[in-house]
Amino acid sequence: MNGSPIDPKIVGCVIVKDEQRFLADCLTSMRQFCDEIVVVDTGSRDRTPDIARAHADRVSSYPFSGNFSDARNHALDLVDGADWVLFLDADERIHPRQAEALRSTLGAADAGVGGISMLRYNFFPSGGFYSGNVLKLFRADPRIRYERRVNESVKGSLARAGYKVADSPALLTHIGHMRSRVERDRKAELYMRLMREQLAAAPDDAILTGYIGLNLRILGRFSEALDLSAQALAIDDGNATVWAFRGHVLRSTGETSEARQAYARALELRPSDGGMQNMIGCCEASAGRLDEADELFAAAFRTDPRLVHTVLNRGLVAQARGDFPTAEARLLEAAGLFPPLLTEDPVGRMETDPLHTLYFETMTGYAGLAHHLAYVRGCREGWLSPIRVSARAED
CATH class of the missing domain: 1.25.40.10 (Tetratricopeptide repeat domain)
Known part of the structure; x- marks a missing residue:
């Protein structure tokens, strides 16, 4: 990828705290799609920062204030020269076949598309699940920022900037409920x-x-x-x-x-x-x-x-x-x-x-x-x- 309109530069972002069990697989899956990866640690006490440094291009610390949007926006501030941002959680990952589907959606997006949503499957230990649409990929536009202290989203800022959101056939895997x-x-x-x-x-x-x-x-x-x-x-x-x-x-x-x-x-x-x-x-x-x-x-x-x-x-x-x-x-x-x-x-x-x-x-x-x-x-x-x-x- 060289950052041209045909081959946009994509930066992946993750905010983490005590995610040593999940982080390496998340970042490895992001490498299928992203040119660079930024990780923001919000106060880990386990091996998460070491794993981040081994897999990401840039790692930063940002004390958690009780507002998830603040931490996410700090990560966005560290993104440099990108066309698009893919923002995942540490317990999410992209299956190889889904990376291709997401790349195809991105390639077909016109100038009016500012965000791309995916259907996320949220798995439990038994293999049970629920699903829901999530907006994880969006343009690296300084007007696009996360809002709300929890259940944070960029949808509001995308709308105010005049962008529309397109759906991708790509599916996202979330295994956060595999925790105890x-x-x-x-x-x-x-x-x-x-x-x-x-x-x-x-x-x-x-x-x-x-x-x-x-x-x-x-x-x-x-x-x-x-x-x-x-x-x-x-x-x-x-x-x-x-x-x-x-x-x-x-x-x-x-x-x-x-x-x-x-x-x-x-x-x-x-x-x-x-x-x-x-x-x-x-x-x-x-x-x-x-x-x-x-x-x-x-x-x-x-x-x-x-x-x-x-x-x-x-x-x-x-x-x-x-x-x-x-x-x-x-x-x-x-x-x-x-x-x-x-x-x-x-x-x-x-x-x-x-x-x-x-x-x-x-x-x-x-x-x-x-x-x-x-x-x-x-x-x-x-x-x-x-x-x-x-x-x-x-x-």
Whole structure:
């Protein structure tokens, strides 16, 4: 790469604190795409700074002030002569095939595109996951800065600078939830405190209100989660994201029918949202309506081919029907589309954490792609004998 318009210079940035377990793999994956890498350490007490110096072109220290945007913007201040910035977290990485897809998106971007978003898969030790769009690649324009002390973003500054955001077919892998349950809960409590401080300064922020509720469910605080998701709707009941948050909270409390209605309302407000089609499909499957679920999963993939877990969900439908050859074919198709779906942590899988499954965007009972592949193959080859049960009654 030489920095020309045809071959833009891309600088990767990461802010870190005590990330020795993840950082080397993150920076190695960034080298597939970036010309230079900048790491900002915010107070590590482990080997993180040494790893950063071994893999990055520039390493800087910046004491954490309780505001993540400050640290990110310090990293941007260190970027020199770049056309684009790729900003990842230490527990994120780009699979080789996805680096090519991201490079193709960048090559096709016109002058009006200032940011490029990807679908990120967030994995847990069992192989379960949830997904969401994230804006990680943007122009190295001094007007583009991070805002908000937590859940920080450059979207506001991109809009004010007159840029649009393009979607990439590239998928991003996030394995931060592979940390121990104690670590996950500690981080959740920190983010919760910062989000509440942010909400106190902007109490009419419907998305932040709903997001706090969304996070409370993973701590088992379901009553508070329901209250906050209802408060978010009272602030703005015309926001699809707020309705999606409401659906996630209701699903976690076992109110599947109500969750389906919330997802359906989100889909009405944002008809091109394949993610909501997938979640309605999950609700249909929970009610025993497998045909309807399968149709919704297929429709979601047509709407947004990045949602490779909809192919996986169709495999789970076939498994539930006892159609093991079809189940195996679809599960293998999902693995081929995005190999990180096979990600899991054998030690972490043994932990006691009944709440993390509430995040999964799969049919209830999902136990990881490798597990289901082994099960359906065993049933197909005859060395496993599945127990047959009657279909569930609709709720």
